[in-house]
Ligand SMILES: Nc1ncnc2c1ncn2[C@@H]1O[C@H](COP(=O)(O)OP(=O)(O)O)[C@@H](O)[C@H]1O
């Protein structure tokens with residue numbers, strides 16, 4: 001698997017969520033993603049970036065355009081050094097929220113991408129990797 | 135504060151290419167050259183070193199606010215701006231300077247091998263100077279980012295939220311742009327007020343111009359619709375494009391309680407039917 005290009009974008013404040021979406025939209029277009037797939041990926045970014053700001057206390061989004069034997073994909077990592085998620089199973093339950101949200105961000109994002117990986121521990125921050133192939 | 139000696143100048147000049155090589159090596163090892171062209175990195179490191187040498191040669195002192203350091207400051211401001219736009223964080227940006235410390239200290243240690251007092255003094259002096267430049271870089275970086283954020287905030291809030299009367303009793307609200315929470319609040323308040331003012335029975339919220347419908351946007355829509363209903367009016371959501379509809383399904387959002395239409399004209403037809411108005415060609 002080859003990395004064609006990569007970068008990092010800070011996600012510190014609410015406005016960065018908008019910027020993260022814009023970047024994802026641009027990258028997905030570059031990958032040649034269809035409109036439906038692009039919309040799904042951008043929506044997942046919106047959810048994960050907002051969680052990074054709201055629950056993770058801010059972090060970064062790493063992006064990579066990858067090439068797996070001709071198959072092009074967009075891989076994004078949302079990482080923060082916040083409190084982490086104490087109960088992963090609970091957090092990945094439709095409708096569960098520790099704040100005032102709808103509790104569908106994590107589960108929804110997982111359904112919107114092809115690959116979803118959650119790495120977190122209490123006090124150790126949170127790292128979520130998502131990939132969508134074209 | 136002791137000034138930088140001519141010896142330090144000589145030491146740097148004699149070891150210039152090794153110094154640059156080690157510096158770039160340190161930058162690369164820490165990912166501080168990501169997305170930068172190799173030749174840009176070479177040019178930027180060489181330029182900064184040249185500016186430092188000039189500064190020392192001209193006895194500009196250790197206060198980087200002094201006129202002798204004006205070019206160096208300007209160079210770092212440009213660097214910081216371009217890094218901010220490339221998405222580097224403040225740490226990565228300042229690392230450009232911090233990474234020079236190690237290689238530079240090695241050079242000085244070598245040069246002042248037999249003069250421990252001078253070595254200590256020069257190390258401290260160089261270190262202070264570089265720290266000041268790093269701080270200057272961080273401050274500039276922050277200013278750039280704040281300016282970007284402020285401009286975007288203004289752009290978002292500037293988008294007007296017109297409430298249009300389509301028919302007697304039918305209001306339309308075309309939403310355009312990003313529905314961040316602050317704006318949603320403004321939108322909702324103005325819509326509710328207009329419903330009261332006009333005594334309307336049906337409100338159409340058109341989301342054709344909203345590029346992303348995520349769970350936060352959905353939550354705002356649901357709240358708005360609930361408030362409208364509490365006021366005794368009805369609400370139709372229009373402009374739900376196919377890709378948005380599919381995304382909503384995957385998100386697991388239950389919008390079953392909402393009446394939705396693909397476009398504004400379908401929504402208006404439905405509204406008129408509800409009001410008992412039928413249109414015919416004449
Ligand atoms: N980056 C994060 N750091 C810490 N906790 C998180 C993070 N992301 C999600 N969570 C936790 O998972 C829960 C579910 O998240 P999500 O599905 O997006 O729902 P919501 O944002 O509506 O609360 C959150 O309420 C929060 O407790």
Ligand SMILES: [Mg+2]
Pocket residue numbers: 047050051101104105106
């Ligand atoms: Mg969320």
